């Protein structure tokens with residue numbers, strides 16, 4: 001379970017997040033929406049332990065981010081907005097490289113299976129020749145190497161075709177429902193949010209997203 005209480009983030013004079021509280025349970029896929037600059041990436045980076053909040057508490061499976069950050073990190077997979085893989089390597093070389101950096105050991109077959117599970121079948125192919133969708137899948141596969149319980153995805157489907165988007169959505173759904181992962185992800189695509197997420201947090205004072213998602217019948221709460 002993820003528990004966030006009274007979170008605040010200030011960048012110098014600017015307060016981006018104020019008194020945000022949220023919870024996530026095992027097996028849930030939660031969307032994070034809001035206009036550009038609302039603070040979605042900031043929230044994901046705080047949850048990923050990349051930045052520290054100026055106020056507030058975060059706990060993952062009862063572990064405090066302040067007291068047990070090393071243990072917490074082992075339980076988190078984070079995919080930033082920008083793709084971060086080795087362009088000059090093959091899919092296989094990328095997977096094996098990042099496996100060596102991971103605290104959890106995986107066999108070559110397990111690494112390959114992770115890719116196959118999300119329909120990334122170009123094991124021997126150079127990353128440079130992959131489509132945007134395949135690169136996104138590889139980035140996602142790398143983030144799963146250490147079998148995290150919380151997966152934080154910053155616009156994982158931006159700029160990719162509908163087929164890859166749908167495959168990623170289906171895969172995320174199976175990760176949550178069959179393996180009990182908690183998944184939080186941001187997107188500006190409301191159809192995708194509606195199709196993939198169980199519920200949504202809308203960041204910011206603007207009620208545009210709240211109204212839109214409520215109309216579509218998706219449970220949504222506002223964070224400011």
Ligand SMILES: Nc1ncnc2c1ncn2[C@@H]1O[C@H](COP(=O)(O)OP(=O)(O)OP(=O)(O)O)[C@@H](O)[C@H]1O
Nearest residue numbers: 011012014016034035036037038039040041042043
């Ligand atoms: N390191 C930083 N220093 C100062 N201000 C920052 C920093 N990072 C983000 N900000 C500001 O905080 C606000 C929230 O940014 P953030 O990237 O979290 O928004 P976002 O909702 O993810 O936006 P987008 O949809 O464009 O990705 C923005 O006004 C941004 O300029």
